[in-house]
Amino acid sequence: xxxxxxxxxxxxxxxxxxxxxxxxxxxxxxxxxxxxxxxxxxxxxxxxxxxxxxxxxxxxxxxxxxxxxxxxxxxxxxxxxxxxxxxxxxxxxxxxxxxxxxxxxxxxxxxxxxxxxxxxxxxxxxxxxxxxxxxxxxxxxxxxxxxxxxxxxxxxxxxxxxxxxxxxxxxxxxxxxxxxxxxxxxxxxxxxxxxxxxxxxxxxxxxxxxxxxxxxxxxxxxxxxxxxxxxxxxxxxxxxxxxxxxxxxxxxxxxxxxxxxxxxxxxxxxxxxxxxxxxxxxxxxxxxxxxxxxxxxxxxxxxxxxxxxxxxxxxxxxxxxxxxxxxxxxxxxxxxxxxxxxxxxxxxxxxxxxxxxxxxxxxxxxxxxxxxxxxxxxxxxxxxxxxxxxxxxxxxxxxxxxxxxxxxxxxxxxxxxxxxxxxxxxxxxxxxxxxxxxxxxxxxxxxxxxxxxxxxxxxxxxxxxxxxxxxxxxxxxxxxxxxxxxxxxxxxxxxxxxxxxxxxxxxxxxxxxxxxxxxxxxxxxxxxxxxxxxxxxxxxxxxxxxxxxxxxxxxxxxxxxxxx
Numbered sequence: 001x002x003x004x005x006x007x008x009x010x011x012x013x014x015x016x017x018x019x020x021x022x023x024x025x026x027x028x029x030x031x032x033x034x035x036x037x038x039x040x041x042x043x044x045x046x047x048x049x050x051x052x053x054x055x056x057x058x059x060x061x062x063x064x065x066x067x068x069x070x071x072x073x074x075x076x077x078x079x080x081x082x083x084x085x086x087x088x089x090x091x092x093x094x095x096x097x098x099x100x101x102x103x104x105x106x107x108x109x110x111x112x113x114x115x116x117x118x119x120x121x122x123x124x125x126x127x128x129x130x131x132x133x134x135x136x137x138x139x140x141x142x143x144x145x146x147x148x149x150x151x152x153x154x155x156x157x158x159x160x161x162x163x164x165x166x167x168x169x170x171x172x173x174x175x176x177x178x179x180x181x182x183x184x185x186x187x188x189x190x191x192x193x194x195x196x197x198x199x200x201x202x203x204x205x206x207x208x209x210x211x212x213x214x215x216x217x218x219x220x221x222x223x224x225x226x227x228x229x230x231x232x233x234x235x236x237x238x239x240x241x242x243x244x245x246x247x248x249x250x251x252x253x254x255x256x257x258x259x260x261x262x263x264x265x266x267x268x269x270x271x272x273x274x275x276x277x278x279x280x281x282x283x284x285x286x287x288x289x290x291x292x293x294x295x296x297x298x299x300x301x302x303x304x305x306x307x308x309x310x311x312x313x314x315x316x317x318x319x320x321x322x323x324x325x326x327x328x329x330x331x332x333x334x335x336x337x338x339x340x341x342x343x344x345x346x347x348x349x350x351x352x353x354x355x356x357x358x359x360x361x362x363x364x365x366x367x368x369x370x371x372x373x374x375x376x377x378x379x380x381x382x383x384x385x386x387x388x389x390x391x392x393x394x395x396x397x398x399x400x401x402x403x404x405x406x407x408x409x410x411x412x413x414x415x416x417x418x419x420x421x422x423x424x425x426x427x428x429x430x431x432x433x434x435x436x437x438x439x440x441x442x443x444x445x446x447x448x449x450x451x452x453x454x455x456x457x458x459x460x461x462x463x464x465x466x467x468x469x470x471x472x473x474x475x476x477x478x479x480x481x482x483x484x485x486x487x488x489x490x491x492x493x494x495x496x497x498x499x500x501x502x503x504x505x506x507x508x509x510x511x512x513x514x515x516x517x518x519x520x521x522x523x524x525x526x527x528x529x530x531x532x533x534x535x536x537x538x539x540x541x542x543x544x545x546x547x548x549x550x551x552x553x554x555x556x557x558x559x560x561x562x563x564x
Contacts, residue, residue, distance in 0.1 A: 188317025210388030236286035
């Protein structure tokens, strides 16, 4: 006897069982396949996946957030924050899960740039998104737009040493990171947009598929800017590392003086790199140095370009924002830069990826590792195997591996944490990134109490830092090695490393940066990567620093022969 042929659901069946289907799909978070199987087994309700999708669209049953809905949430949040009200958001009467909103913002950082540019949500989103003040006496509604992640496991007992940024396995609970849309000077964002637009349109910046550069400067301004920022971070960290204040002030004289050269010939990454440095200084508790850097940029641009120049207006606006509110403003600045670069150059262009990494450092780094993996994985999918900038690709893969490592540490899976970093191709990493990778691997061995293995890794970090030619990188690696010896109860070794660190710190009278393009080749100069050294306020025969002088002596040396 032939089995009766199944009949697909009628419109009356859909209407009758809509509450059941919605509960399975949204409240119980079942997949489409699971909903389909359940309905066939328990209700003899037959429909194709395509039919379900059409009905869910008609019913407005969306699990994932959409751009217009997020824009409306942020519009409402700005109003509610101004009134200092706590808020729950709902889409079609279903509470928005904060973790889902955080993941959406992580994967789509340009949403803040669109908001600042005046983007308005569509009428459907305005109708569907509502908000209310949570009742302190009642629990939060269990009906969410998407499920919350499992609670974080108890953190591992952390050893005394902690690389910078700290590799502690503690991770923040999922929250909306930009939870304050504080008012900012509107002219600041207009000035930034004008500056970026003019730089592209007037020919100040030129670009190809693999590069974007200042027409008058090529690599030099960008490499010098990185060295300047490294020095500012070194000075900030030195405050809490038993360093004399006079040495810190002297260390800052050099980068501030050299900023004049950078601003006269600004590289495309200028804004992203400087504001992310200020955010980093704020994060390590050195907002005073960050504030000095901002004020210096404001005064410098006004002196070079005039008060009405877009750069001068931008820095003036940023300086006017209180320090406690700067982090949010900087995140929005970086999202605007990322949006502009992506629109002009494409999402997979090296400059866009470099701007994303600055955004990641400011906005994403302190988030839950799961959210970091979402964001970094989304960026890696944009890049092909032929991505031109190998060190930049190496840094992106290192950040992805580091997020995997943090997640594994949180789950007490030390083997997985070590594997995430060990399987990276070290040949694809720049020397400074390789140094940082060794620090993390040493940290994992410390958790295991395998001190001989940890010592080897920390010493390898110092060797890798020396290959950069940067004393700032060497200082950080030496500090991590010193802290390891203290943790391993080897005070004599720690004291020896501390003496070496102070010796290097006292010689911070010049800047060093990679310069592969403009290096003069002369007889006797060995082939290979070179570093450029600029001594300011000194001469070739003297290592003493003279703040009142402003002379420069430039020399080029082979990177392998330069010993910081």
